[in-house]
Amino acid sequence: MATALRDDGMRDDGRASGDPRQLDTPTTSERPPGWWGMVGLIMTEASLFTFLLFSYYYLGSLSPQWPPVARPELTLSGPNTMILLASSGTMWWGEAGIRRGSRGRLISGLVLTFILGAVFLSIQMIEYHKTKFLPQSHAYGSVFYTITGFHGAHVAIGLLMVLFVLARALCGHFTPARHLAIKNAAMYWHFVDIVWLFVFITIYITPRFWWHQ
């Protein structure tokens, strides 16, 4: 058999091949398979929310009155939206920290993100508590709780991701060049925030402008 290259790109007879550069693992910006995995997950989740929101608009278009109850208030959901958007900011700030080699900034960013996300979920619980209908009341109730519930579940999963990468950050796993888990958790977190904007506009804003009361 012909000469094979060694792992370092050198032939076994010691001569340099066409590419003598040491083979190394990909950096985060070179998109290792895990990056594609997260992109795939986000694509399918984006599609999931598209169909959830489609259901809302579809049922609304068939109803003589939509929502069939008083439209949801902005008193809690408005500030809560700001809180979630702020958490994207802290996540970005932390991720930018590790890119510059500051583990402390990464950890602070993750802790702040976790706190803001947890506050968002708590306020949503309060909002549920104050809502005067149930998922079983009517189709609007079903779709309202299902969409916001699915989103809440995604925030919860995002929080678990943040905890997971926080633990890894404390173990010192990340470097400026290689921190894929951070990038993935951040991508997921930003995605969940952007989805909330669509959910928020659909459920809280459109009834003020478009739907027949």
Place this chain on the structure above:
Amino acid sequence: MASIAARLDEEWRTPHSLYGELSTVDHKKIGKRYLVTAFVFLIIGGLEAALMRAQLIGPNERWLSPDQYNQLFTMHGTTMIFWYASPVLSGFSNYLWPLMLGSRDMAFPRVNALSYWTFLFSGLFLYTSLFLGQMPDRGWFAYAPLTELQYSPALNMDFYALGLLFLTISTTIGAINFVATAFSVRAPGMSINRLPIFIWSTLTTSFSMIFALPALSVACVYLWFDRRLGMHFFDPAQGGSAMLWQHLFWVFGHPWVYIIVLPAMGIASMVIPTFCRRPIAGYTYVALATVSTGVLGFGVWVHHMFATGLPPLSMTFFSGASMTIVIPSAVSLFAWLATLWGSKPVIRTPMLFMLGFICLFVIGGLSGVATAVVPYDWQLTDTYFIVAHIHYVLIGINLFPVIGGLYYWFPKMTGRMLDERLGRWNFWVMFIGMNVGFFPMHIAGLLGMPRRIYTYDGSMGWNTVNLVTSLGAYLFAIGVLMFVWNVIKSRVRGAIAAGNPWDASTLEWSTSSPPPEYNFEVIPTVRSRDPLWEDRLEPPEQSSLREGPTLTDGRLTVQSAPLDADRVRLLHMSEDTLLPLIVALVMLALFYALLFRIWGLALAAAVMLGVATAWWLWPQHPEHGEG
């Protein structure tokens, strides 16, 4: 140099033990398991069909009750469409992708194993309904409101909703794995314009799955919420809509048609050039046609709903969109014909199946175009004409290429050839049985026979067509069993296959048959679309199949850049582990808990899933620095 093979063998070998079998992440084993399991489901679905055809062989037969008949046709459709047609193609893709791409495994070997186990367990979950006598019984597309609790109080449709949700997990993670694999672990130099057409087709369907499956998941979640949590998605009395189910189901359902035919068409695009002894004609057009079929598949779902009273403008749009699909389909068809044209094709069994497939593809395609025409559809919807169409499409464009593909790749998978003589009998019995069985269904439909009736009166004029259909269906079943027999026989006694028994052109044939567990001793460097035909095609640059990185220190393969596959990097692949099996078992427990509404168990399973996921994602070797 033998030491390289020995070192690689030590790194990649899975021990021959129970632990080894349960913990393996080898894509070749997983691919073969997918194929075998899907074939078991094919045979189960076939038995269900055989029972129905026995009832319909003559008029006024009543040995199956209407209720049993409902369960049989529902399970037949559900099994074939969800647990056979797509997983069998996943089997091909799992087995072939790393070999075709010049890699040592898929991008996520453990996810691959998880995808198989969840496929298997979701099928077992679905079929526990058999033992409770509560199989799904509202048709494979399960129209609301018949599926709602008040019309279906037992567990039948819970099995359907939860079983499909479970399967969706398997299919989705599998699709994401294919996307990640296609964009990261290709051999150096395998740029996207050198990808085999089969890779293009499975990549297209993987994207379709990623975007279409959530519609099915959402529909099944709504159904289960309606049934078991008292919600009202499909309940018009409370502001819901039964049509919501139909929209969600078919937004998913029509892309699904292309998901289960495009990779099979990709198989044809691999086999036909090999036996025509020339590269496929119009490579770029076939690749583009494949992708555009996948995209257009998302814009045609309403043609399943022409009879539901939608506005005429909507129907006109979707009718036009449906007819547009003909264009990319015809591009592929004419590319195959152009490849055949003027070549001297070698007619062996795999090629026979591809030629049969082309005939059936045309018939099934034409009856599809016919039903895209609204008035024609109004006349024929819910008749046997539609049943004939769906079987020409699914058997013609899925099963024929699948069996032809198995004749083609069986030597690679096992190191033995399938029996050629039996193969020819196998083809002709299947082909004749298929046409005798399913062509008369068109006529039954034109004569007004509705689908899904459990019996019919002798005065309707449907006796002869049904008799012929049943006999043809049994002949067809004998053909399928001949294939199974050929596999069993040749597995042990078939002629020994060389590495490249068909003198084919793609990378999977450059390694031994069966391939070693590490696939390639040397990661190949690719410089043309047909690396094994470079001696006669004489491309400007030659691929390097015997010289390149050997990567013997650990389970390693290379990453290359997404489009040009240049910038080579090193990747550490997963070791064998029981984790995928454990996660799949916990999911099985979760779905049973939801089925029987044991909320404590469901919560416990969800917590265990979270713990197992964290364990899975925690790096075994942080020093590898892959993030």
